[in-house]
Amino acid sequence: MTSIGTGYDLSNSVFSPDGRNFQVEYATKAVENGGTAIGLRCKDGVVLAVEKLIQSKLLVPGSNKRIATVDRHVGIACAGLIPDARHFVSRARNEASSWRKGYYGPIPISSLADRMGQYAQTYTLFSSVRPFGVTSIIGGLDEEGGPSLWMVEPSGVTWGYFGAATGRGRQAAKAELEKLDLPNITVEEGVKHAARIILIAHGDNSGKDKDYELEMTWVRMPPNGEAEIAADGTVRGYGRHEEVPKDIVEQAEKDAKKAVEGDDDDEKMAES
């Protein structure tokens, strides 16, 4: 950033002469310091995963979740400043809930992402506020149209994705995501890839010595292909944003370790 210190970065919503908003760029920097978060839009559902760096051994395992449930059918994975993320999620919950009140149905993921993008964007317009130090991956299942995945950046930019990555290890994660045939793999396969990608993203960065916890959720489509989101909550498991069962995550992590370490062995063998 060449124009740092020229005075155009001190107030939000002020352009620099070359047309940049530095506060927004700094917010993006804050995101890049956080643990990696990824989202996979698969054939029959969506997988969200984050690399949650363990700040202290005194923390209870599984605490300080970074993937939140917004509505039955939607989840948000965040990278960046956690308190900003909490506020962002709380806003998303209000949007989803008011949609239900007004339209008597679950909010389409595209509409939620759009509204959240607008919300983030308003925080780039005033000198009295700062932008969100958070990039959020919004994933869920639409009543019609199936799985849907979006990413909202501090600038308010909102794009739809097959595979989304943000946070410190996003480059490595993106490279891995691009290798996958995401529209044609199942969520079960997606979970395995997600575990592997988070492991690679973790290893590729300076946080390698730090331990991490893999947090993973999914929203699956029912086997018949239609996204039935039961009003009375009788269809448990399908059409819901929920944590991936522990045993499946553990297995995926084990497989990921084997796959990644296996690669290293191959390379060593090739070297020798």
Place this chain on the structure above:
Amino acid sequence: MNHLPEAWGRPRDDIYGAYDHQYVSASNPNQHTTSPVVTGTSVVALKYNGGVVIAADNLASYGSLARFTNVERLKQVGSHTVVGASGDVSDMQFLFDEQLEQLIISEEYQNDGHHLRAKHIYSYLSRVMYHRRSKFNPLWNVLLVAGWDDGKPFLASTDLLGTTFSGPALASGFGAHLAIPLLRRVCPDEAAVANITREQAISVIEECMKVLFYRDARSMNKYSMSIISGEGDKVEIEHRKDIQLKQQSWKFAESIRGYGAQVV
């Protein structure tokens, strides 16, 4: 309880004399619901050893007109509870589709493996009902809450005034007159619940629904039943929908004045 929902929430005519309708005439300011419009009739429920059975028919009446014949008046709320509603159907829809739905969604934000149990849902509902009556804008319903709570069957009632009570066998509306005696035959008190099997409970409830159809002019021959069964912390809820009344016998009708073969 009077079997006509129109009369709920008012002083009893037989004790206090005919109701003076001037009190609720349209010229008075600030009126809310003073009588229900589209109504559902009885809900009946019975505890058994290991669960609760609850049933309600699928009719929504517009006065005495059988207006809607495919209305679900039982709602599963979370994983442990079924709520049944009689009285105003629009108030029921508000409670079921807005309030309870949002309650459960918000409860699942935490994602910590804890769920609202029947007792919690009942407590919530009774507070809503009392709050609304205190705003002089009651939700015109009688609600039965059936579920599994802390390893035991749960059954309790709340109404448009926020009144609360529980019991091993409960019924609302016409059922409070006609079904309760039948239910109490097999279940006179809480202790009797231990001797009632699931099959027995289902058949008693089926019998109640049949008798109610015979004698309640706001009922129909199609109903829904939910069976909540539990063991320790595990709960299973079975929903039976579109149950048709079986083995009806209208022989008794012959002896009813003004019906069938009799003239005069």
